Amino acid sequence: MALSSSSFFITCFTVLFASLLLGGTAYPTTKHYPVRHRRHPHIASHNYRDALTKSIMFFEGQRSGRLPPNQRISWRRNSGLSDGSAAHVDLVGGYYDAGDNVKFGFPMAFTTTMLSWSVIEFGGLMKGELQNAKEAIRWATDYLLKATTHPDTIYVQVGDAGKDHACWERPEDMDTPRSVFKIDKNTPGTEVAAETAAALAAASLVFRRSDPTYSKLLARRAIRVFQFADKYRGPYSNGLKRYVCPYYCDFSGYQDELLWGAAWLHKATKNRMYLNYIQANGQTLGADESDNTFGWDNKHVGARILLSKAFLVQKVQSLHDYKSHADNYICSLIPGTPYSSAQYTPGGLLFKMNDSNMQYVTSTSFLLVTYAKYLTSSHMVVNCGGTTVTPKKLRALAKRQVDYLLGDNPIKMSFMVGYGARYPLRIHHRGSSLPSIAKHPAKIQCSAGFGVMNSQSPNPNILMGAIVGGPDQHDRFPDQRSDYEQSEPATYINAPLVGSLAYLAHSFGQL
Template sequence: MGKMKCDISHKKFFRSTALVLVTSLLLTLFAYVPETQSASSPRTGGSYYNYGEAMQKAILFYKANRLGDLPDDYILPYRADAAMDDGKDVGLDLTGGWADAGDGIKFTHPMSYAAGQLGWAVYEYRDAFERSGQIDDILDEIKWATDFFIKANPSPEVLYYMCGYEASDHSVWVPHEMLDYMTDRKSFVLNAQTPGSDVAGSTAAALAIASLIFEKTDPEYAEKCLKHAKQCFAFGDKYRGKNPLDTLYPSGGYIDDLAWGAIWLYIKTNDSTYLDKAKELLPPTKLGGGHTHCWDDVSYGAGLKLAQLTKDPEYIKVVEKNLDSWMPDGSITYTPGGLAWLSQWGSLRYATTAAFLAFVWSDDDTVCTPSKKQKYHDFAERQVNYALGDNPRGGSYVVGFGENAPVHPHHRTAHGSWTSQLETPSFHRHILYGALVGGPGSDDSWKDDIKDYMLNEVATDYNAGFVGSLAKMYDMYGGDPLENWPQPEDFRDPQDDIVEYFCRGWIIYEGYGTTNIMFQINNRSAWPPTMKDKLSVRYYMDLSELFEAGKGLDDVELKLLDHQGAKLIGLKQYKDNIYYFTVDFTGTRIMPTEWEMCEKDATVQIKYKDMNIGSNDNDWSYQNLSGPPDYKATSFAGLTPYIPVYDDGKLLWGEEPEGGTPTPEIKYGDLNEDNSIDAIDFALLKKILLGDKPDNVNLSAADLNVDGEVNAIDFAILKSYLIGNIDSLPKKS
């Protein structure tokens, strides 16, 4: 939800020498000391954790936040296509990319930072990703983001910086798959009249880095990325100004982003014009302070790369000044347990990214001061290990990794609410593997609470520097990634694997040969969340007593009473004396988004003309029914498998009476049943309408609007489908 991701108010820390000395003394006296360490030596690194597994899971997190057209065999079974309307409002395809955090908004600025940071990790530690078998996975994730940046830059002086917005997106708490149904996915653009040099510079950097790391595996794509990197940089440099976003991600400036883009374009092209531009934008005098590399201030990473490229003593000095501020004897606040703590917003994100910078710097003997090399290295290891479990609570801050890991991250899709409420359900339906949560307060305190988006939110920028630090830890200490992983989820609620869709039923009235039954169809889907508009339920009746008394179907009256978009389809024979009627919600959207949307009601009156003949007691679907409904009871009250749920006529959930004839499957439009809908079917339908019914034709498949009749309306529907005016026909029944 709401967040100030890069707390610029904490960029500088002014402390007197006395305060620093007192703080250092207190930290020494009260520092957290693990049982496996001596009191004089805080834990600073080593192969304490499986860094290969941690890296594997941290990369997987990005797949949980993907938007767009996902593969049918997607590795995460709870995810499906999402935000497929992005760009339609401006006549473009802006699908793809990542949802930002626990919400569903797509921001180009922090996304480009995250993609660039992941790419920087590959640039520095490619061998670690290759040896661990993770290179294809991380390149695939980076490409998912850069593909979006290319779409977002349809012409040289246009760059889209956001899809969706706070007022709409944060008004609901729904899975990503439901965004198009519940939120306004408006697109926001930067151009000559509305500049955004910060977004353009950061995007240029991400694309330039991508062009570097894809040279080896996909040179054609690398060139495509370079083209757009140059375009984005030129646009941002020509039309200078901050992007207009003033909520969630208000930018602190754009000079650092332009310098960041120029540096990576220089590394890629060796064109000194870009290096000169970077030095002009970001001279050593503009660097320093106690913050670190983050989505809104990339000057620290930019300064580090400038120092490496130029070997200029002034750049080297300011880089080490910044790193020194993060050391235990520097100006940064340290928690009693050893976390270098910068801000309450994503404290672990800052610490693990500062660790990445410290690793990269200490690895470079051409610039790093020899006497500081080990100090920087030890600092970085300690911050990573703190996140993985070396902390006072003895617990990991990475979902699905290690001991006492978070299970309630602030993430809408992992939670899987069907009511747009953080309280429903009380558990998370999915494990958000690899997500680094915000982290503890300055006293090491932390609560695993979905409502606390300050300490327990996750974000694409949070994981970015963390992945790079894990790659370095793997490079040093190894640790095998898990094989044949991820496995199918271990459902948190024993009912969840069987009740995504179900019916609840209650007797509203019973007497004098009349029974009123309320049917409530439910969609609480989460594997994946799915909108359904062809759901129905069937009530199975045993009419033996009527037939034995010489009565017939005309002696049973069915009437639809109060309902929410249903229609009643009369009695049909199932087998022998067992018949069923259908309460059909086709055309009504039922989806896991709000109480009013995830469940729909209909009440049906069953009336026997002779109240002395006819009973519901022997009906298959009468089992377990009671009433009236108690809405204060559990949300599964009234659940009955004996009133089955169907999707477009196919059994979805519940139990039918034994021995019936299975409902035949129909592919509408496929009249000759050759599994293809084409001109032959069109010709056959024309013959039928002219009164010449050909042999071997499935007449049911000709009823395109499923109204029980084959007529000119069906002919028009099939024609529209074949010429491409409509995308689909009813599927199967």
């Protein structure tokens, strides 16, 4: 459509102003964001900025180690200060994955990758929350650097999960064994190693301008860790089965992590070696698999979307197949198209499985707004068997999912703790459910906490921003502490939502 001269002038001025506005950010990807898609015409039904602030603050409640002076979730105290001593290494720090007191390396690395991807794509829109997001990432990467200090060895878990789960105690009180588990040449763990490499590589992009020395350290370590992952192949749930299963067993194989790790290393280093690796190994690593799940275990879809950017935006022609692979995934999500296979609850929530379903809602929403960004940059759409799916439609679907999570659902409940008028009060989380050190300085013994866990009393400590597992396939949510499938929060549920909330807050003029 031709523009009148006045319209053309206004458009040019708007683009120039927007580029100046964003020009100083460390995230050049945001300058591809076309201005015409910046603002939704409607008034937002939610305060996405408030939700963004809280979604990042949640990570402070999951911190292990010595807490900093600017800790905002103040009912938490130092914990795990001798972690790693059992193996004569320093493994203090990092995150507890969910409502327990174990540090699982596999989901922690995925959390780090997704927090980093959120900042890479939408950090330029985050304003005051950008620094908080970067601190959340650095809390993880500082730990991952410790866990990968020794070549061909990664410390992948601290804490005996079986014994930890037999206690209901605050992290500050824990007296269960802080056993240390590692992968090495003799006990490989390709999926954990490759995900760790992805996390380090993605984070290196986050810190490239603000802390170039740290960024280079992360990138160098990512390269080394990926070499180890690729050279010594095998699933970690074989050698460490009795310690990591059934908690974070690898069900999807390690091929997806190798492709995902290579994709992130290609993005971070621009080294053609990784592009060659992807071209040579993509098919055998499952690039065209039709599995449409994306989460801490299965990275196939994420790798497809990430690699499609190299084709769509950077014009890497050899990766053109990843656009069609990504499109197939998108078509599976859109109700009413010939290839639609996703299930939704009567209230409209994407539903994958009973256990912690909200992780798939947040990860899918992130992929939708991110792929919409790539498509918009390249003036492309998705064709689903004759049905044209525009970037606008992808954003609308993502917004519906986020709005459901924030309270637009049949039971009118926000599934983010501390957001909205009504939210879960009895989340499955030890530190949140037991009285804080400030209120109850005396130690609470291992089994003493189960009286609280099984009670109907609301949690005394608000774990601000925590997103729980969510409702069942009929939109029901009992708000029972004992129901870990629906009531437990986790770092990998929150991490992808950070990017979606940043996009929504910006697009409604809240940032």
